[in-house]
Amino acid sequence: MSNNTNSLPLYEKTWIKHKFSRVVDSLILALLLLLLGYRVFSHDFYTFPCFVAFLCETWFTYTWLLTISTKWSPAYCTTYIDRLLQRVPESELPPVDLFVTTADPELEPPIITINTVLSLLALDYPANKLACYVSDDGCSPLTFYALVEASNFAKIWIPFCKKYNVLVRAPFRYFLDEDVANNNDLPEFKQEWLRMKEEYEHLCHKIQNATQKSIPLTGEFAIFSKSHPRNHPAIIKVICQNKKCLSDKVPHIIYIAREKRPNHPHHYKAGAMNVLTRVSGLMTNAPYILNVDCDMYMHNPKTVLHTMCIFLDSKGDKEVAFVQCPQKFYDGIKDDPFGNQLVAIFLYIGGGIGGLQGIFYVGTNCLHRRKVIYGLSPNIDDENGRLSQMERIFGTSKEFVESAAHALAGKKIFAPNDNHINSFETAIEVASCGYEYDTNWGKEVGWMYGSTSEDLLTGLKIHVRGWRSEFCTPNPIAFMGCSPQDYLVTLSQQKRWASGLLDIFLSKHCPIFGTLFGKLQFRECLAYIWITNWAFRSIPEICYAVLPAYCIITNSSFLPKELGLWILTTLLVTYNISTLTEYLLTGLSIQTWWNNQRMARITTMNVWFFGFLAILFKKLRISDTVFEITRKEKPSTVIENPGRLIFNESPIFLPGTTILLIQLTSLVINWFGWQQPPIKSKDGSGIGEVFCSAYVVVCYWPYFKGLFGKGHYGLPLSTICKATILAFLFVHFSRSSIRG
Ligand SMILES: O=c1ccn([C@@H]2O[C@H](COP(=O)(O)OP(=O)(O)O[C@H]3O[C@H](CO)[C@@H](O)[C@H](O)[C@H]3O)[C@@H](O)[C@H]2O)c(=O)[nH]1
Ligand SMILES: [Mn+2]
Secondary structure, X not given: OHHHHHHOOOEEEEEOOOHHHHHHHHHHHHHHHHHHHHHHHOOOOOOHHHHHHHHHHHHHHHHHHHHHHHHOOOEEEEEOHHHHHHHXXXXXXXXXXXXXXXXXXXXXXXXXXXXXXHHHHOOOOOHHHEEEEEEEOOOOHHHHHHHHHHHHHHHHHHHHHXXXXXXXXXXXXXXXXXXXXXXXXXXXXXXHHHHHHHHHHHHHHHHHHHHHHOOOOOHHHHHHHOOEOOEEOOEEEEEEOOOOOOOOOOOEEEEEEOOEOOOOOOOHHHHHHHXXXXXXXXXXXXXXXXXXXXXXXEOOOOHHHHHHHHHHOHHHHOOEEEEEOOEEEEOOOOOOOOOXXXXXXXXXXXXXXXXXOOOOOOOOOEEEEHHHHOOOOOOOOOOHHHHOOHHHHHOOOHHHHHHHHHHHHOOOOOOOOHHHHOOHHHHHHHOOOOOOOOOOEOOOEOOOOOOOOHHHHHHHHHHHOOOEEEEOOOOOOOEEEEOOOXXXXXXXXXXXXXXXXXXXXXXXXXXXXXXXXXXXOHHHHHHHHHHHOHHHHHHHHHHHHHHHHHHHHHOOOOOOOHHHHHHHHHHXXXXXXXXXXXXXXXXXXXXXXXXXXXXXXHHHHHHHHHHHHXXXXXXXXXXXXXXXXXXXXXXXXXXXXOOOOOOOOOHHHHHHHHHHHHHHHHHHHHHOOOOOOOOOHHHOOOHHHHHHHHHHHHHOHHHHHHHHOOHHHOOOHHHHHHHHHHHHHHHHHHHHHHHO
């Protein structure tokens, strides 16, 4: 029997053949190609609007090719924890270091961060195998205070969770559901539940008080008195130490604020991750690293066991570099009005990439092998050649180089002991801002520098070395997080992503080189191109959106005639039916589908366009890109009109407003018949152009409401004025272009 179970795999990967969606996707591709062919051979190919339309449609075809290649062969993993636990005794489960990053106590309230930490500490995994490292880029005594208090609460919270097998181990979510207490039959449960709730409220209260009154900077906190968030020495504090190394106590908790000095680039999150990697390397040096952003919490306490099934399976051992888990967002606004819940994209694109060389690393909710982070390639156990150069690669700390050598060799060395945890001096050294000079940190080892999408770049470099990755989707979902609750936050996030991704495409890390000179598989490369080209998409979409208006104003036509028009119509209908079916099959509403379609258009033409400009300016050395941290809402904040777009003076609203005004002008011109006579009698604009223009207006309906909205729901007058001038110029130049 036991022999039998020992030979069973710990995880299985199944490829799904969605016949229907493959047929529909191919049909769309065929229609796109037909349309292009039709245009090339039609007599008006060389008119300006038709030629522009042709260029845009060529781009759409290219994007569609990338899309279907990416989602063609989705695969999902099933993991068997029971087999794992039979095969590997608890005492032999590998240690895991848990990394949490936080950067600003205002934008990321400490109460959110400690909930993340608590959910991780209470994992279903032996506590003596875990160590939680929190990086605080804000160097805030408040965050430190909150962690100290949370570690005290953890002493009762963890046993409670494990005793009653609690599912949601982030208290702020757990206590939302009052029914939990009422539905449980155990008499002592209710009492303990009430006590726990009281203790948690007490904890929140203390943190709240500390936020308002500011903490006296004496004793443990004295060190913060001399610190400024951007100018301070490294601060490392062991908040909690599992001294006796017991499997049912609170894991180690270590607070780290890396050194920061003005004029020293700190590389945002990637820099923080590298400091965490080095400090943990000195202290516990676990062979696996789980990293979670402070705005996510562990929703399935068995997640680490699930991912271990993949890592420890004999197949996965030499090839799987990291295991990425999906996330969902809590408190999403009904019908996803800003298109930021990313449900369908995670399922269809995420699953699709999972079926290729492996899912992308998305920066959070992911377990890495430490040795891969240290630059190891697959199927190589110990790169002896490297050892001589270790100092050049990893920096001058002897202790760290030694620990890295252990990690690379995959030796099961450490029972972490007090000496390691207390090796402060070296820890401070590796957390200093000058430590990385002349080393390979951020270039070949650790998290990669140079893009604000450090996550994708880091994963890409790993794939280029020939590693695979897996998508682990346990049920219930592994992680939950908070998505931006208002539109302005969504904007800054999307802009950072689009620019960071394009930055990768235009750098020496371009995925195409990865396939030509590295081990990046061809279709995986296409998937990377698909994502890193987001910002480029803005240009053809903007052109395509203003074309109908241009045609109405100049009384010309960009739509193909006769058969061509049929092809285009069938194309649009098929595309919309196919995306709608995907949404319905996922259990999403029609309204969600429409909101997502509309926001995709708005986001592409505005936010991604600004992402494109940001990279253009970076390349021209006019300005550099920065990592703008997204604001996380406090758990109880209520927004009065959550689904509605809000606006401010930012130029990011200018393109959208201009596009909308251009359409409205052209519709008015058409209505009153103020067009010029067409150059050739039968080639004027017609009902088709009017329909397209009206469609753009419908997509921009939130902006339309913004024209008349009040307060932050209204577009600022200055933006409307600038957009009016731009729209006027557009009409003027369109008209003179045909006269000239
Ligand atoms: O200088 C910095 C900036 C950010 N962070 C942390 O980075 C994480 C992500 O920042 P957030 O503002 O939440 O950005 P998101 O857009 O939500 O993050 C997504 O996109 C990022 C790349 O743009 C990835 O790093 C993230 O993992 C991914 O969740 C947070 O924990 C921050 O505390 C730092 O530690 N230092
Ligand atoms: Mn986030």
